[in-house]
Amino acid sequence: MSSRSDRLQPAVDQAQRRQKDALQRLADHQQKLAQAQQQLEELQRYRREYSLGDGGLTVSALLNRQQFVERIDQAIVQQGHLIERLQRQLEVVRERWLQANARENALDSVVERLRTQEQQREQRLEQAEVDERMQYRGRRAGSPS
Numbered sequence: 001m002s003s004r005s006d007r008l009q010p011a012v013d014q015a016q017r018r019q020k021d022a023l024q025r026l027a028d029h030q031q032k033l034a035q036a037q038q039q040l041e042e043l044q045r046y047r048r049e050y051s052l053g054d055g056g057l058t059v060s061a062l063l064n065r066q067q068f069v070e071r072i073d074q075a076i077v078q079q080g081h082l083i084e085r086l087q088r089q090l091e092v093v094r095e096r097w098l099q100a101n102a103r104e105n106a107l108d109s110v111v112e113r114l115r116t117q118e119q120q121r122e123q124r125l126e127q128a129e130v131d132e133r134m135q136y137r138g139r140r141a142g143s144p145s
Contacts, residue, residue: 005114012111015104022097029093033086040079047072 051069 022100
């Protein structure tokens with residue numbers, strides 16, 4: 001018959017897999033957010049660099065430049081919205097990982113406690129057997145032959 005800790009082991013294994021999967025999703029979301037933030041910084045840098053050289057342009061070229069800068073501004077706004085959405089998603093994923101991690105830790109501690117109890121129970125049984133053998137030997141040694 002298997003022990004309680006052995007019967008709980010599949011649940012522990014599943015909790016570990018879920019925690020690892022949640023951690024991987026968290027890392028993926030963090031990477032997506034970092035990439036989006038980097039793209040925003042590149043757009044903002046490009047916007048600053050592009051708007052520096054306005055001198056000596058024809059009206060047509062100036063209008064084209066202005067339209068292009070407006071498109072960059074729109075891209076910056078859209079990228080900001082994307083970053084906000086990714087930050088919200090990251091918080092959801094982080095919370096799921098925290099829950100999975102807490103569940104794994106709780107199951108680990110339960111199994112560890114059960115194993116400790118099982119080991120203590122086995123040690124008591126072994127000690128009882130040793131004590132019984134010693135009593136039996138003592139009775140045999142004390143009895144007349």
